[in-house]
Amino acid sequence: MNSFKKYLAEFIGTFVLVFFACGTAVVVGCNAQAGTGYLLTALAFGLVIVAMAYSVGNVSGCHINPAVSIAMLISKKLSGKDFIGYVVAQFLGATAGAGVLMLVTDPKWEVVDFAADAGNKLGTNALYMDNVALSLLIEVILTFVFVFAILGVTSKIENGAVAGIVIGLSLTLVHILGISFTGTSVNPARSFGPALFVSGALSDVWVFIVAPLVGGALAAIVYKFLASEKK
Numbered sequence: 001m002n003s004f005k006k007y008l009a010e011f012i013g014t015f016v017l018v019f020f021a022c023g024t025a026v027v028v029g030c031n032a033q034a035g036t037g038y039l040l041t042a043l044a045f046g047l048v049i050v051a052m053a054y055s056v057g058n059v060s061g062c063h064i065n066p067a068v069s070i071a072m073l074i075s076k077k078l079s080g081k082d083f084i085g086y087v088v089a090q091f092l093g094a095t096a097g098a099g100v101l102m103l104v105t106d107p108k109w110e111v112v113d114f115a116a117d118a119g120n121k122l123g124t125n126a127l128y129m130d131n132v133a134l135s136l137l138i139e140v141i142l143t144f145v146f147v148f149a150i151l152g153v154t155s156k157i158e159n160g161a162v163a164g165i166v167i168g169l170s171l172t173l174v175h176i177l178g179i180s181f182t183g184t185s186v187n188p189a190r191s192f193g194p195a196l197f198v199s200g201a202l203s204d205v206w207v208f209i210v211a212p213l214v215g216g217a218l219a220a221i222v223y224k225f226l227a228s229e230k231k
Helices: 003-028 035-053 066-074 080-105 132-153 157-178 188-195 207-230
Strands: none
Touching: 003 035, 003 080, 003 188, 035 157, 066 080, 066 132, 066 188, 066 207, 080 188, 132 157, 132 207, 188 207
């Protein structure tokens, strides 16, 4: 498969993820008290993965997440060159998705104040109780579970027909728990894009870049160990 086409597929997939899933959080509201909006947002993230898995999955594998790409790199299912290309495409797609989302939800293009109690925050992530360590731990665990599920379901060719559904439901699962803590990142690109357009959000975005990458890498290492033992 032509590398440009794979990178374009990753760009499109990550664009759709941010625009539709983060957009759902913006439109319906997203907090533990507002149960409907909370669940709709979790479902939106999962459904985007299902839609993209069956549309661009046959082109790029539908990573649309640097944490997934680093796991595939460690698992030797992705080359170093493609890893870089995928990650760049994912960050660009997330940025474009957040930009268009801001355009349609805030036509004046006013920079959103992250510290404000009200307003459109474009689905940005935030530290849990202003605690960096706890936020890192939560995101590492959430990402580990999500990527671990991906590695498991994609390990057998016969799972191909249902892989997209399983991965989408896994992302929904980690969002159902994680939204009330950090907003659930598990995806560095998804966190970085919206943060660019929200004043004050970039200061802590490193947490949502580092933790998912660590979680994804750990999932790959652990799954590789378990698979080798099975053999």
